[in-house]
Amino acid sequence: MSDGGPLIEHVDALLRRLSPEGREQARRARQRRWQRARLIARRLLVAIAAILVAAAGWGAFVSPLGVEGVMLTVAAMIVALVAVPWLSRAPSPTPETLVRTDLARMPAQAEAWLAARRAALPRPARPIADAIGDRLAAIAPQLATLDPRAPAAAAIRKLIGEELPDLVSGYQRVPAALRPLSRNGTSPDTQLTEGLRTVQGELERMSGLLASGDLDALATQRRYLDIKYRDDAAR
Amino acid sequence: MATTATQTDDDLVLTPPEPVRAVAAAKASGLVPLSDEQRSKLDEKVDAFVEELVAQDTNSPAFGQKVDQITNMGRREIAEAAGQSNRFLDRPVRAMDKDNDVGADLAELRRTIEDLDPGTRGNLLAPRRLFGLIPMGGKLRNYFDSYKSAQSHIGAILTRLADGRDELLKDNAAIDVERQNLWSAMGRLEQMIHVSKALDARLEARAIDLETGDPAKAKAVRETALFYVRQRTTDLLTQMAVSVQGYLALDLVKKNNVELVKGVDRASTTTVAALRTAVTVAQALTNQKLVLDQITALNTTTANMIDSTGAMLKSQTGAIHRQAASSTIPLETLQRAFQNIYDTMDTIDTFKGEALAAMKQTVGALTDEVEKSRGYIARAEGAAQARLAGQGEPFASLDG
Numbered sequence: 123m124s125d126g127g128p129l130i131e132h133v134d135a136l137l138r139r140l141s142p143e144g145r146e147q148a149r150r151a152r153q154r155r156w157q158r159a160r161l162i163a164r165r166l167l168v169a170i171a172a173i174l175v176a177a178a179g180w181g182a183f184v185s186p187l188g189v190e191g192v193m194l195t196v197a198a199m200i201v202a203l204v205a206v207p208w209l210s211r212a213p214s215p216t217p218e219t220l221v222r223t224d225l226a227r228m229p230a231q232a233e234a235w236l237a238a239r240r241a242a243l244p245r246p247a248r249p250i251a252d253a254i255g256d257r258l259a260a261i262a263p264q265l266a267t268l269d270p271r272a273p274a275a276a277a278i279r280k281l282i283g284e285e286l287p288d289l290v291s292g293y294q295r296v297p298a299a300l301r302p303l304s305r306n307g308t309s310p311d312t313q314l315t316e317g318l319r320t321v322q323g324e325l326e327r328m329s330g331l332l333a334s335g336d337l338d339a340l341a342t343q344r345r346y347l348d349i350k351y352r353d354d355a356a357r
Numbered sequence: 358m359a360t361t362a363t364q365t366d367d368d369l370v371l372t373p374p375e376p377v378r379a380v381a382a383a384k385a386s387g388l389v390p391l392s393d394e395q396r397s398k399l400d401e402k403v404d405a406f407v408e409e410l411v412a413q414d415t416n417s418p419a420f421g422q423k424v425d426q427i428t429n430m431g432r433r434e435i436a437e438a439a440g441q442s443n444r445f446l447d448r449p450v451r452a453m454d455k456d457n458d459v460g461a462d463l464a465e466l467r468r469t470i471e472d473l474d475p476g477t478r479g480n481l482l483a484p485r486r487l488f489g490l491i492p493m494g495g496k497l498r499n500y501f502d503s504y505k506s507a508q509s510h511i512g513a514i515l516t517r518l519a520d521g522r523d524e525l526l527k528d529n530a531a532i533d534v535e536r537q538n539l540w541s542a543m544g545r546l547e548q549m550i551h552v553s554k555a556l557d558a559r560l561e562a563r564a565i566d567l568e569t570g571d572p573a574k575a576k577a578v579r580e581t582a583l584f585y586v587r588q589r590t591t592d593l594l595t596q597m598a599v600s601v602q603g604y605l606a607l608d609l610v611k612k613n614n615v616e617l618v619k620g621v622d623r624a625s626t627t628t629v630a631a632l633r634t635a636v637t638v639a640q641a642l643t644n645q646k647l648v649l650d651q652i653t654a655l656n657t658t659t660a661n662m663i664d665s666t667g668a669m670l671k672s673q674t675g676a677i678h679r680q681a682a683s684s685t686i687p688l689e690t691l692q693r694a695f696q697n698i699y700d701t702m703d704t705i706d707t708f709k710g711e712a713l714a715a716m717k718q719t720v721g722a723l724t725d726e727v728e729k730s731r732g733y734i735a736r737a738e739g740a741a742q743a744r745l746a747g748q749g750e751p752f753a754s755l756d757g
Contacts, residue, residue: 338531338534341534341537342527342530342534343530344530345530345531345533345534346526346527346530346531348530350523350526
């Protein structure tokens with residue numbers, strides 16, 4: 123996928139791990155895994171408690187459990203231990219699931235999706251993909267409070283749910299051998315890099331746009347306090 | 358003199374601002390000044406662009422791409438300014454609603470005050486003749502008793518007026534912020550107008566240069582590039598006109614609010630002054646201790662908020678005391694205090710009538726202009742759809 127040898131690949135990966143952005147991304151990835159693990163642990167606890175309560179209830183009100191009953195209970199618990207993590211495994215996000223995700227969780231999903239494709243991107247595009255990841259993490263809290271019917275919400279949904287995956291998937295559909303080759307004065311590699319750069323700029327702009335309401339509200343409140351309590355002339 | 362007892366230092370004059378008239382597109386530019394540095398930077402960009410354009414073969418896709426960039430020029434600046442113009446269109450309308458709220462409170466205050474007006478109880482003066490015989494005439498005592506039942510009501514209205522006044526101030530703070538944003542958006546539009554005018558001049562000059570050597574290229578430059586530049590200049594100027602007009606309309610709303618705040622301040626002040634006068638007059642005429650808790654409360658709430666009220670009342674109290682105690686006509690002092698309230702309210706009513714007319718005219722003119730600019734914005738959006746993905750904008754406005 124890249125034009126360098128394995129050594130360059132290795133150094134590149136090392137540099138990325140050491141960079142603040144890389145560490146920040148690794149931290150977020152760890153956080154996602156940890157949240158997942160806590161969710162599974164909670165579900166397991168609930169399942170085992172339910173089995174125990176059911177067994178106790180049966181033993182108390184229907185008939186004594188007996189050896190078979192205890193065996194059955196233990197077997198049910200073992201089944202739960204296997205089934206719960208299996209049932210609640212996180213399906214890795216695909217463009218199709220990404221489109222359907224609700225807005226609050228979309229940035230995290232898109233970031234995970236993009237991070238999974240990082241290795242397949244040409245080297246110049248990788249820092250941009252990382253920057254998009256950072257942007258997505260930064261915009262997530264803003265999206266959590268955004269009304270999903272607002273026009274801005276639709277625009278962001280389109281950008282990170284459709285246009286970004288379409289760009290990367292479109293690049294991946296091009297055979298690897300053709301990607302660095304020049305065609306009509308530009309190569310698929312350059313086109314992907316430029317496209318990602320546009321997405322990054324647009325994300326930045328949207329983040330600023332979403333914040334502008336809050337920035338204005340703060341400025342208004344400060345001005346109001348000034349007008350009311352300080353400068354009589356400015357009224 | 359009793360006349361000066363409750364008269365304020367200066368007469369209340371509320372001047373409704375002039376309505377904002379439509380701004381002609383041709384006159385819209387040049388209102389926001391560009392620095393020389395910005396001009397030279399933008400001119401450099403224009404020169405580089407024209408050189409690149411002329412260097413291309415007119416039939417090549419690269420030439421077409423350059424022309425596309427022209428059609429796209431200033432799209433973001435127009436969209437941004439248009440987004441704001443939609444918001445400031447509803448600001449005057451909302452301001453009119455708010456005026457109505459304040460107006461309702463003032464009307465209620467007036468009704469309550471009219472009930473207390475000594476002038477409406479004509480024979481209040483009658484006890485004066487009987488003063489020596491029947492001290493503390495029943496009528497007068499009853500009259501001052503009616504204050505006690507009215508005071509909480511007046512207090513509530515004054516609090517509402519103070520809230521309404523705060524709303525108006527908040528509105529003005531929001532307008533200040535909005536005008537700042539609009540000013541910077543207009544600055545960016547101005548830059549794009551400068552670019553498009555510079556492009557127009559440079560392309561025209563190059564076309565004349567090329568006329569002899571390469572007439573085909575001169576024709577292509579005129580018919581494509583120059584044509585789109587001129588179209589774009591119109592779009593930018595139209596949006597600029599709308600923005601300038603909105604900017605002025607916001608100022609109109611702000612001035613209206615300032616005047617209305619002045620009126621509300623004065624209405625509160627004169628009401629409190631009348632109540633104070635009543636207390637003093639009651640003491641002098643009937644030896645009745647009229648305790649209006651609300652005045653104390655108002656001193657701490659209303660007067661603190663309205664600096665002028667506090668200062669004015671302080672200087673007046675002494676005068677009222679002296680006059681009410683010594684004057685032979687204390688009831689006239691009270692009557693004068695009530696007249697002051699009525700005068701204030703009449704001034705506000707007149708102001709509101711005139712201001713409303715100005716505001717409606719402004720909203721009408723603004724709506725027409727915004728409507729006109731919508732067509733251009735739609736065209737700009739169409740150009741944006743046709744834009745190739747990832748293609749940079751050569752003429753993004755400079756920050757700051």
